[in-house]
Amino acid sequence: MDSSSGSIEAGPKVRHSGSREAIIEAAGRLFLERGFGFVSMDELAEAAGVARRTLYNQFATKEDIFREMLRRVSGQLENAVPSGIEPHGDVEDVLRVIAHAILELHRHPEYCGFLRMVVADSRQFPWIAEEFAAVMEPQTERLVHYLAHLTARDILDCRNPVLAAHQFMGMLNEISLWPWMIGRESIPFAAEDVVDETVRTFLQRYRRPQSKGN
Known part of the structure; x- marks a missing residue:
């Protein structure tokens, strides 16, 4: 059980270092394609390939991005x-x-x-x-x-x-x-x-x- 829990924790840590870059890259792409006002945080998380929680851990708002x-x-x-x-x-x-x-x-x-x-x-x-x-x-x-x-x-x-x-x-x-x-x-x-x-x-x-x- 502890081992399984440890493996779950390992995933986000591995992705954490690249998640910020992925979010910035996705934001640049989506903001350019559709405009700042027409992109939601959920869509940014999906485009960046990160969990919604990870997105909000990195950036509280689109303005912060x-x-x-x-x-x-x-x-x-x-x-x-x-x-x-x-x-x-x-x-x-x-x-x-x-x-x-x-x-x-x-x-x-x-x-x-x-x-x-x-x-x-x-x-x-x-x-x-x-x-x-x-x-x-x-x-x-x-x-x-x-x-x-x-x-x-x-x-x-x-x-x-x-x-x-x-x-x-x-x-x-x-x-x-x-x-x-x-x-x-x-x-x-x-x-x-x-x-x-x-x-x-x-x-x-x-x-x-x-x-x-x-």
């Missing part, structure tokens, strides 16, 4: 605009690093799927957009501060660093993110070409002309 997904997206964003770039490096080299990191982020299906879900559900659930913006805005602010820093050093001439930062990201989004968001293939350009033209276009507008003595 969303926030865990958001936390993971935030971790990916940390690498998109490195926090220590502001005072270092040649501007062209730094912008290339940032551009490549953003394009690499767009290659993660979980990030793009999550973004599509936010767009689809934020009208019905405004808090989704608010929480997503709270994660996105600090990442954009890093680029804004970098551009403002170089403007103060007379390397760039960004009178509105916020606008300039969004212009830079917008050139990249137009090529590799938005086509995917509307269900089309990304425009088939090599990443290096996209980065090269984006940086050159941006600097042609915003790099401050150097004096002849430099």
Whole structure:
């Protein structure tokens, strides 16, 4: 009897380590397919292959699952605009690093799927957009501060660093993110070409002309 009881206990323990990942994966799939508001916790448990009790042991609500997904997206964003770039490096080299990191982020299906879900559900659930913006805005602010820093050093001439930062990201989004968001293939350009033209276009507008003595 004790032995049988022990075997029963062993099952959930073996699955416990993977149950959280299975739930997150199932949530991403179902939220994207049907929308956040049209997926129940019971359906999530079934799709994840876990018991209802296991689901609630991991997450009390769907909102908690969303926030865990958001936390993971935030971790990916940390690498998109490195926090220590502001005072270092040649501007062209730094912008290339940032551009490549953003394009690499767009290659993660979980990030793009999550973004599509936010767009689809934020009208019905405004808090989704608010929480997503709270994660996105600090990442954009890093680029804004970098551009403002170089403007103060007379390397760039960004009178509105916020606008300039969004212009830079917008050139990249137009090529590799938005086509995917509307269900089309990304425009088939090599990443290096996209980065090269984006940086050159941006600097042609915003790099401050150097004096002849430099």
